Amino acid sequence: FASSAEAAAALLPAPEYRALQDRVERDRAEREEVERRLAEPELVSAGALPPVDQAAVQLTYQQATARLREASAADSAARQRTAALGRLGRQLTELAVALGPALEQYERIKRLAELAAGTSTENALRMRLESYVLAARLEQVAAAASGRLVRMSSGRYTLVHSDGRAAGNRRSGLALRVVDAWTGLDRDTATLSGGESFFASLALALGLADVVTDESGGMPLDTLFIDEGFGSLDEQALEEVLDVLDGLRERDRAVGIVSHVADLRSRIPAQLLVHKGRHGSTLRLADREEH
Template identity: 45%
Template sequence: MLLDNTIRASEEQKDQLAGDIQMLKKAAQEIAVIYKKQQQIISDYQKYKTLSDIANGTKETDYISFERYVLAIYYEEIIEAANLRFQQMTNNRYLLLRKEDKGKGAGAKGLDLDVFDHYTGQTRSVKTLSGGEGFKASLALALGLSDVMQSRSGGIQIDTLFIDEGFGSLDPESLDTAIEALFSLNSCGRLVGIISHVEELKTRIPVHIKVDRTTEGSTAKIIL
């Protein structure tokens, strides 16, 4: 009698354990399916995260933001066009270069400029240029931008260009080269307007508008 009860209890325990094993096997299969799906989700996430980091320039590497990457493509064209003017205005001394060394956390960079000095054979920041040289670089970039916009505008002509000041920082030789570059634009059919207080420009430019300020207001007069 005691043995029968023991056998019966063992069989019940066996059946219960068998049921538990089946439940655990089913749970293990479900976990395996969920784990496989989770691994695929993690893999997809890593791909998209890497793409997002590259596009947003958030990695602390040589990445730049996607916006600046696209701008840099056009910027290269502008620099190339600007160098045609800049070399002319500096007697082939300087060449503008887009700065490639972006360094750590370069998401906010990618559009900085360097200048190559043919006299020294060295590359340095445009911030080291003198006031007159900096004005020439700015003028060359403005003209380069105008050239690129015109070439990409589907036939739209940019016929007028106004330059506000900056000539006062130029020495006589630099002033000559800057004016020569502007006259070359004028000879190509573009209207170039210069806003300046430099007296020498009055004798160099045949047609100008003189603005006088009085107590009753300002007056403008065309001088031929």
């Protein structure tokens, strides 16, 4: 300075001086902190490594950022689905509680339906409900038929109802067995011969007519037609069948027989003959002299 006055004029004011002094102290403290951090072993070892590939680091950063966004979106979606599933679970629980009585009623109805249909394991005979009801009627028909079958078979055969379990997957409840008095055993009706089967069928038809008459308050079935089957009978069997049919006529029943058996002509008092022709069939009432 040229003079003391010039030096005094250049002297900083006390506040400005203190501000600059504080700044210097701060800068010195920051420099010491940076030097201390740079002296740390981790930074010293990192500084000894080769230079970093900034482009590769930037790419890795971008990829990591993209994966983070995807993970965040997946986490948000999962949280939403979890919340939705929680709501659905609560709704299903409420519905299950509300439907409990209906489900119990359904199970009872289903059990009864399977039992009635014969498909339930509780139905030991696999018998349908309608078969069960019809079996009672079949027992009545078999009992009514047996009386006539005994007569037609000279005391040998009677019919009995069987509710035994059928083989395989067949339903049970409407089977018939024939009891052979000669052997004392019962057997399947399929073992009967042709003539014997005719006896059984005729006896069942007549037994059914008797049961229907009883069930209808005594209203009789006045007319009965029998179509064929007589050709399988021998002379003695034919006589026994006709005796039974004559017994029906004595009770004011009209019995019609459809047959080609010539031996019947001498036993049938009234005959309606059918003649085939080129232009169709014709009917003619036979004269008694033709019998």
